[in-house]
Amino acid sequence: MKILNSEASLFNIFIRDLDDGIKYTLMKFADDSKLSGKVDTSEERATLQEDLDRLEERANKNLMKFNKEKFKVFYQGKHNLVVQHRLRSTQLGSNSVERDLGILLDNKLNVCKQCAAAAKEANRMLGCINKGITSRDKAGIILLYSALVRPHLEYCVQF
Numbered sequence: 001m002k003i004l005n006s007e008a009s010l011f012n013i014f015i016r017d018l019d020d021g022i023k024y025t026l027m028k029f030a031d032d033s034k035l036s037g038k039v040d041t042s043e044e045r046a047t048l049q050e051d052l053d054r055l056e057e058r059a060n061k062n063l064m065k066f067n068k069e070k071f072k073v074f075y076q077g078k079h080n081l082v083v084q085h086r087l088r089s090t091q092l093g094s095n096s097v098e099r100d101l102g103i104l105l106d107n108k109l110n111v112c113k114q115c116a117a118a119a120k121e122a123n124r125m126l127g128c129i130n131k132g133i134t135s136r137d138k139a140g141i142i143l144l145y146s147a148l149v150r151p152h153l154e155y156c157v158q159f
Helices: 007-015 042-061 112-132 138-154
Strands: 025-028 033-036 072-074 093-095 097-100 103-106
Touching: 033 042, 103 112, 112 138
Parallel strands: 072 093
Antiparallel strands: 025 033, 097 103
């Protein structure tokens, strides 16, 4: 018999069956879940709403509450019909830009906002190096740049 003694293990027990009966893809992370799928027709929109209702019922059954302010609908593509989805009586808002695993995407899958955010953070780190380091030793500056600036510029460039 294995004894579970961490909050994460208990949380995993609560969400283990969260996707039972769900038609669309439910991705579960440590403290985050994403329901996703192609929704073009009125039948697909109704199925998505049924999945949202099922998730809410399961959460209530397990005495868990969703943070409804964090629930957002992200419409991708050019010609999406914007439909109001809900969790019980709460209408879900929508986003035109979504952060997924640290990457900013807009609804046309454009990563311009990601590039701008990476450049801003890299410039912030350069400013910290410039203000905080008095030595202008080339080897030291290269080391700091490699450790503190480049990771911001190189994060998810393959994406």
